[in-house]
Amino acid sequence: MSNGKPGSDIDVKRFNQVFFEECAEHLAEMERILISLSDREPDQEQMNAIFRAAHSIKGGAGIFGFDDMTVVTHVMESLLDRLRKHEIGFTASMVDVLLEAGDVISMQLAGHREGSAVRQEAIDAVRGKLQRLVDNGPVSQPAAAAALPEPVPACEPVLSLCDDGALRRYELSFTPDDNIFRRGIRVESIIAELSELAEPGGFSSRAELVAVPRLEELDPESCLTRWHFNLTTQASSDQVMEVFMFVADEEQLSLRELPRETPAAAALPALPAAGPAPSAEPEPRLEGRRAYDRDETAPGAFGRRQGEMESSIRVNVTKVDQLINQVGELLITQAMLAQVAAELDPVRYETLHKGLAQLARNSRDLQGSVMSIRLVPISIVFSRFPRMVRELAARLGKSVDLKMVGETTELDKGLIEKVADPLSHLVRNALDHGLETSEARLASGKEATGTIQLKASQVAGRIAIEVSDDGAGLNRDKILAKASEAGVPYSESMSDEEVWQLIFAPGFSTADQVTDLSGRGVGMDVVLKNVQAMGGRVQIASQAGKGTCVTISLPLTLAILNGLSVAVGGEKFIIPLSAIIESLQPKSDQLKSVNGKQVVAVRGEYLPILRLHNLFNIETEVSDPRQGILVLVDLGGEKTALLVDALLDEQQVVVKSIETNYRRVEGSAGATILGDGRVALILDVAELFEMAKKAQPDPGPAKEAA
Amino acid sequence: MTMQGALRTEQNQARGAEFLTFTLAEETYGIDILRVQEIRGYDSVTRIANTPDFIKGVINLRGVIVPIVDLRLKFKVGQATYHEFTVVIIINVADKVVGMVVDGVSDVVALSEEQIKPAPEFGSALDTRYLTGLGTVNDDMLILIDIEKLVTSDEMQLMERLPEV
Incomplete structure (x- = not known):
């Protein structure tokens, strides 16, 4: 007990x-x-x-x-x-x-x-x-x-009924299903609500037993009672039915309106007789279902059941994640089998090879389906903006038209939650800094109402979300002036694209005055950081007088990553494909030395070389960049070259946490399991860079052979 | 003896009684069998850079990434060689799964309370902080380890932070 x-x-x-x-x-x-x-x-x-x-x-x-x-x-x-x-x-x-x-x-x-x-x-x-x-x-x-046009004539008689204020008498019988108490519904509160509707003295109720089980079979939590109510009230049958709205549909509920005191009215099917009313049969019996439920099933009905048309179930996210993990396991096993089978004679083991090819296809399909469970439409995030824009525009005294395109584009649920803040920030920026006031717009020959467009689309395995406005555009001179004020390094000869990148510097704001909306300079750098943390990138395009467009590009999901597997000594690492610009094998004349550190010259840029075998203390034959491969990676504007022994394969990997059973590993963004069952670390390029800065100076190629 | 008394004694025996024994060089150790998840061979360990030598790396244990510690290196006993007979005990403590390399797994023994003596102040490779006592089985001595305390300790460097013990 x-x-x-x-x-x-x-x-x-x-x-x-x-x-x-x-x-x-x-x-x-x-x-x-x-x-x-x-x-x-x-x-x-x-x-x-x-x-x-x-x-x-x-x-x-x-x-x-x-x-x-x-x-x-x-x-x-x-x-x-x-x-x-x-x-x-x-x-x-x-x-x-x-x-x-x-x-x-x-x-x-x-x-x-x-x-x-x-x-x-x-x-x-x-x-x-x-x-x-x-x-x-x-x-x-x-x-x-x-x-007023009445789009739903069916509910009109109900409404007109209650307008005359006359008293009506109803007879109700309510037979709940056995489980009503277990579902936490209190019949006494329903009765109390009904009695409140009734005129004084106009309410009576009677309960009767539906069944009498044997004592040993009696379940005290089952409801075996039926109630009958007599009600005299001004309320319409609709209002009476609403009392039962939290009682599920399967309950047997019947409502009957008793004939009125005036015999004439009782006989009349239409009421009021003179009105233009449709044959006002006042829904005399509503069996089992609530009145307005039926209204909603009318074509084009605009109601809360709309979404439920496509039937769906609520599932705990951890269950979905577990499913994704297990499919990941399956993929690894499949890759392992494929690896083993590749060594077998294709003629002798033809059926095996066929079967494995089929397995590979099926498991990839399965993976796609499972991943799609976690995908939700981006409209979940977009839906908050009409209201935000409306309120901000009112406060700023600007006239704005918000357009949203591609709201059905789907994105991982985890990313959806994280992308909301950066997007809000960009929309706020566009409204506050981007768009001009109506007067300024008219003066420059534009329409008084500005436009902000939110657009989501799927491009080459990534999701692109654009926030664009048709405002004044970024002001190059102003940004450069601010940069010198804020001590952000810059040069006059920078290209426009490079100048736009300056606004991502911490503490940077070009707003003339700080408003309570934006302009405090905590802004674009946070946007950039948040987006990068999701494995995404931010791009800005702007044209003076025409407007600005900021594009956030995100991976479809966090659970799977496109990576390049590389070998360093006996170890394998995964470099996220999103960070890689290109790979090359340098020639002698491309290698230079700056302050005793080796750099590589690529198209006029000198990039520092990070030796992965040094960072991870791995013994390898390859210490000369000319024998290995340099993988050029981009760390949000800063580029560097990673020295690896060889490139192995480009593959999709399932991201696993190392921290589940161990601690954080410096320089890694997680781990994955390769086709041969071994664990490989996924490199966190930004963190590698930090590690290299902390590490001792590059010993140079000469001493490295040891 | 009352019913309750009898019950409690029985529980005590059931709780503290079974130990998995393993060897490190010459010494035999015992850990609570309920902490042991499985025993497997040592293979395909992925090294992790910039960790102490006794942390051999991580393995893929059916999709879960599990760190491997070589107790021989940690306590500087025996020869840390790896071959097909090298044994890893996978234990599950403090919601973490950790693998420990030992010289060999011997047996599962049941010890009654009388067979367990308090641990001495010195005399084993392990710090006495991690010992719960000494057991005697047929004149052989068994060093009983508080494996949870050991694995979660700072010196093992397996955990991000030291959890409250």
Whole structure:
């Protein structure tokens, strides 16, 4: 028995988690719709969708005991409800207040979820604003309301029903499924909610047993009861059904509206008789499903079920990672088998070779499918920008049009989370520094409204994300002036591309004045660092007067890496392909000595030579660059040449952590397992460079043979 | 003896009783068998640069990368030679998997509490800090090691930081 307690605690937590996730989804949905309105009046479907989201959050919060969250949602719901019924008119400012309310709810949600701080004054403020709108909202002109096109006629009779304020009597019977208690649904709160809807004295309930099991078979957690309710209320059948919204569909629920007191009305199928109303059969029996669910299945319905059309499942990320690991193992095993089989006579072992080729194909397909599980559309990140741009533009007094292209481009989930911050920064920069004010734009012959474009696409196994604006472009002279001010090394003869690179220097900002948005100089260097940490690159293209385009290019995934395997002595290393510029075998006249250190001249540049065998203390025959191969690598502008014995193979490797069982290894970004089952280190080129700086001076080729 | 007393004694015996014994040069050591994951041969170790000589490198243990320590080099006993009979004991401590090269694995022995004596202040290649006691089996002496303490210790240089012991 003592085991019951902890078990039930865990269950509650799990349910809470579901609520948190659902709540976040509802908030996102609400925000998406609100933003898409862009000050237009929402149509009935959008209105209903927003209302549903607010109502779901409120209901969920109530059930899971987060009562503070119901406070704001309750007022919000009242406002939306009055709007929905055209009791008050819609104003553009409502969108802002509703967005603000959404933020407050998010804050409260975060407070419950992560224990972050909750500002009570914000809650009170937004509540006050909402309440004022509810109380004093502009009265909807009846003419305007009547003229509104009704996209979903089906829900109109329901709405018109409640307008006359007459009392209605309903007979409800509710037969929950056995599991209702286990799912954490409290019937008593449903009953309480129903009785609140009812007029005083207009509520009665009766419970009956569905089945009486034998005592030894009785499960106290099973629900074996059926309830009957009689209700006299002003509420519409829709509103009554909403009480049951957290009860799953499989529950048997039937609602019957009893004939009205006036015999005439009872006999009438249409009501009100004079109205233009469609045959207002007031949904007399709603068997099993909630009224609005059916509305949503109408063609083009705009609702929260939209996404669920493509059925999906929620899976813990660790399970997916485990799957990816196991497929990685399979690939290694397959490579190993291929290596062994390569030594066998192809004629004698023809079927074996065929089978292995098939295995290689299948496992590669499998890998592709498994990797795609982790891929999510970049719209998850993009979706935050319409709101951000809208608010920033309002604050800066600029007029901006945000375009988003290629939102369905897919990217590894881990990368998605990390790319959000750099992208926000770039968008903010484009808005603040890139775009001019409307007056300045008109003066230079452009349209008053500036454009910022976010574009994602897949290019040659990498993902490119562009943030471009049609603003003033980068100013070469200003950047050079700032560079000299900030002490960043530069020269007048630099090409434009090299000048643009200067803005990645730490502490660099070209904004004339520091705003609270950007311009503090903590910026592009952080963007660059974050992107590089993901194995990505940042490129800038800019044209004075035309605009700026910053491109972030990222690998598709972090779990697999394209690498070049190289040999040094008896060891093998993997160099990430993204860092490599080229490989070459130098001639004697290309090797020079600077301060006793050997450098190689490649097309007019003198690059330092890093001897991998020195860095990793490996004995090798090859100490003369002319006998080995130099792999030129790029460390974000800084180039260097790595000396290796030989290039082996270009291959996709599964990245493994060394730290799982050991400590960090200097100069490595992880390890992988080669086809022969051996471990090979993946080199971290930037760290190699640091290691070389710390190491003793290059002993030169003469002493190295030892 | 009460029921509970009897139970506790039985548990004690079950917990402390079984040891995997291995040899380093002339000495025989024992470690808690529950810490041992498997025993395998020594092959294809990838060297890691700039580490002490007793850290031989890392191996691929069914897709997991596992560091290998040669206890003979660490404690400067015996001949650190590697051939087809060289044995690696894979142990699992403090959520880490680590391989240890030893001269040979001998046996699994059960020791009762009476058979375990406190460790002496000196007399073995290992620091007495890592010893839990001396066992006697048929007049042979067994040096019992607290393997978790040893592996997580700073001097083994296997962990990023010393976890709370």
